[in-house]
Amino acid sequence: MIVPENREDLGLQIKAEKGLLENNLSKLRFEIREGFGNTADLRMVDIDFFLKKGLIIYLESMVDAKTLKETTQMLWSKQNDEGAGFSIEDFTILCKMAFGGASIQFVKTKEEIFLAICSGSIIIMFEELESAVSIGMESNDKRTVVEPSTQTVVRGPKDGFIESLSTNVGLIRRRIRNQNLHFEQFVIGEATNTSVYMGYVKGIANQAILEEVRNRLQKISVSAIFESGNIEELIIDKTFTFFPLAMNTERPDTVAGNLMEGKIVILIDGTPFALLVPAVFVNFFEVSEDYYQPFFLGTFIRGIRYLAFMIALLTPSIYVGILTFHHELLPTSLLLSVIAQRASVPFPAVVEVLLMEITFEILREAGIRMPRTVGQMVSIVGALVIGQAAAEAGIISNIMIIIVAITAIANFVSPIYSFAAASRILRFLLIIMASFLGLYGVLLVLVAMVAHLSSLRSFGVPYLAPLAPIIIEDQKDVILRFPIWSMIKRPKYMRAESEKKVFAESSPSPPPRKGGNLG
Structure with missing residues (x-):
């Protein structure tokens, strides 16, 4: 359900015809109490x-x-004993005088009353009037603006x-x-609104x-929406x-920058994560x-992110492929060292890698779900202790600990x-294919992945743009x-209505020298 853009405080057009209010307060009191289940x-x-x-x-x-206390006291102070000719319009004008910029609206159906009450408004109605007045007084109990916890920065705004x-x-x-920044409101979720x-x-x-x-x-069309992930799954x-x-992001500066590139943001009440599409x-x-x-x-750091993505994706599968099928790719000295370390390991390379990868995924989830004071300690100490103990027991090799550690650290580089x-999910598929076909299996998965990425669209925009199709x-x-x-x-690829965003087409230059001196 979309809320009309031209919604007037005192001129709300009521389209719903069922559930019209009656001028019987006792009956209406009973229906509202019954509707809320005597909460x-x-x-x-x-x-x-x-x-x-x-x-x-x-x-x-x-x-x-x-x-509520302050505004009702202010309202009562406006009344006098001249009750003759009192109408809903008179009362509304009085509310505007008393409450100033507060959100005041007519409500004429029981459905609108229920929605207004659940949204933090108070409803004021009188015996002989067929309309009620809704006044927004939602509680201000909310978390203060702090630095984002999942997307930290070294230099830049710290609010989230x-x-x-x-x-x-x-x-x-x-x-x-800018007045061209527009927001359209939707009410989604039959039960949660x-x-x-x-x-x-614009x-x-x-x-x-x-x-x-x-x-x-x-x-x-769903019964409940609680987080941006629900919306994401329903619109992609x-x-x-x-x-x-x-x-998804919880950084306002990221949203602002993408809006100026032509993207669209979706904000959901009750969550700090916004969606950016396409x-x-x-x-x-x-x-x-x-x-x-x-x-x-910026270029160097971005290059590190691309490199880290490839390391996190391919390192374990390349290790399995080389040890299983392609020994000749390793220098002789390194190959002898690896063979000596794995001499006491009872498992093939694929089992060794899967065992350590699954163990690290368990440690990662444990570190996230546990209380913050002990979560990091459990992750770090658990990885060190378990890895060292497993190597000493001959279950895994020392080089395997290095491979898993590099992979895990590279995975955390992704913003x-x-x-x-x-x-993380694709890494397991690559490991399994490497165990059957070696590096050829890794190459097959990569080709299939690129073909799959080329077929994807995000709201009509090619997912690999501007790389495929190439946009110089x-x-x-x-x-x-x-x-x-x-x-x-x-x-x-965004096909923005206004393409130009920088109006000075050259770099700032120092002023010309005059007689060997500036100025």
Whole structure:
């Protein structure tokens, strides 16, 4: 369900015809209490206002008690004894005078009353009026803005998204102070009624991609939405793949940078992780910090990420393939050393690798799920103790510990957790194929992986763009990171409405010398 963009505080158009309110407070009180199942935090307060009987309804757990007390006291101070001619319009005007910029709306159906109460609003209604007034007073209990825990930076902003949708929108608007930054609201989940925002920059985002994202969000029909992962699974192209087709982040500067490239952000109430679509393969090797460092340093670090991805993906399978089928690829001295270390190992190389890889995956998950104070200690100490003990017991070789350690460390270099998880899964497939076909099996899997990546689309955008199909203009920000002043246009594959993003097409130069001195 999408919320209309032209929604007026006092002019909300009611389309639902069923469940219209009646002017019987006692009956309505019973229906609302029955609808909420007589929940413990439901409050119904009888009032007399302008000599008319009324009712205030709210959920104590969702409303800010201090704001409720202050605003109701302010409202009562506005009344007098002239109750004649009192109408819902009169009361609404009075509420606007008393509450100023508070969110005030008409509600005319019981369904709207239930939704408003669950969203943190109070409902005020009177005996002889067929409409009620909803006033937003949602509790402000929320986590403070802190540094992201999963995507840390050395140089750059330290603030991260939280579980509050309004706060997250504000963090983006502080970076893009432009009236063309638009957010569309959706309410998704038949039972949870979760608020979802779709954000984009008008005049930059491609209208065809924008319409596709909007349609997919509107077509979602589920009972509950709790996290961005739920939305991601419901809107991405229905393709069986290990690779993520939407990028998630909890960094506002990353979202702002991608919005200015023509991407679309999806924010979900109750989670600090935002979705960025469309997402292509090269996006998972880029972080916003690349653009805060000198371009040569950004290029070097990005190259390290590509190298680390290949190491994490291929090292164990190459080890298995060489020891099983291709001994001639190792220098004689190194081969003799490896054979001597494995002389007492009772398992073939593939079993040895799988045993250690699975053990490390268990340690990784244990470190994540355990309390923070002991999680890191368990991961590090567990890996050292188990690895050393296994080597001394002759279960594995010392070189195997080195292989697993290098693989694990390289896997942590990936800035996006979901992308790193894809390489972890593929690593096991590569190990198994290497045990049957050696390095030929590894090559077959790599060819199949590239073919699979070439077939993927993210909201109509080729997943391997701008590498396949090759787009020469976009190569300034793929493996290499050119200076910002030289990246004049936005990515070609995004088909942005406004292509140009840098208006000075040359590097700043020092002023000319005059008589051997500057100035």
